Amino acid sequence: MSRDPTFFPFVEFELVSRSIAASPIEACGLVLAPPCAVWPDDASTYRASQTRNASPSPMRAFWIDPLEWIAQEDAAQTIGLAVHGFWHSHPRGSFRPSIADLQMRERLGDGAPDWLFAIVGRDDCGAWQLAVHENENLRRHGRRALLG
Numbered sequence: 001m002s003r004d005p006t007f008f009p010f011v012e013f014e015l016v017s018r019s020i021a022a023s024p025i026e027a028c029g030l031v032l033a034p035p036c037a038v039w040p041d042d043a044s045t046y047r048a049s050q051t052r053n054a055s056p057s058p059m060r061a062f063w064i065d066p067l068e069w070i071a072q073e074d075a076a077q078t079i080g081l082a083v084h085g086f087w088h089s090h091p092r093g094s095f096r097p098s099i100a101d102l103q104m105r106e107r108l109g110d111g112a113p114d115w116l117f118a119i120v121g122r123d124d125c126g127a128w129q130l131a132v133h134e135n136e137n138l139r140r141h142g143r144r145a146l147l148g
């Protein structure tokens with residue numbers, strides 16, 4: 001294997017597929033890219049990983065185990081990628097950030113100024129979609145940002 005199977009392209013198809021496979025549990029993982037990459041200009045360089053959902057209530061919330069986060073971040077660094085955010089799914093909800101998501105963002109504060117908060121959710125018709133929330137639009141409750 002020449003490619004590290006831990007990371008896959010950060011595109012809607014990949015994240016939706018994993019979210020459906022994990023349902024009814026929330027799927028989650030990291031968003032990775034070269035350190036200087038800018039979203040969405042450098043979208044093609046973005047990758048994602050999937051982690052275990054370590055939440056005690058994984059059907060309603062997600063939690064990335066810090067040790068798993070660090071292990072994946074270390075592996076990413078060896079191929080020139082840095083953490084640019086994280087993603088998770090709402091198997092029974094929309095791709096807009098929940099109250100808990102906004103509170104988590106608040107707690108992270110300036111430690112994650114440019115991070116993406118990608119959410120796979122379902123629209124009014126039940127179709128799975130990915131929304132990429134950047135900091136400045138997170139508070140506007142998630143206009144869906146389409147991937148290139």
Ligand SMILES: [Zn+2]
Nearest residue numbers: 088090098101
């Ligand atoms: Zn959420």
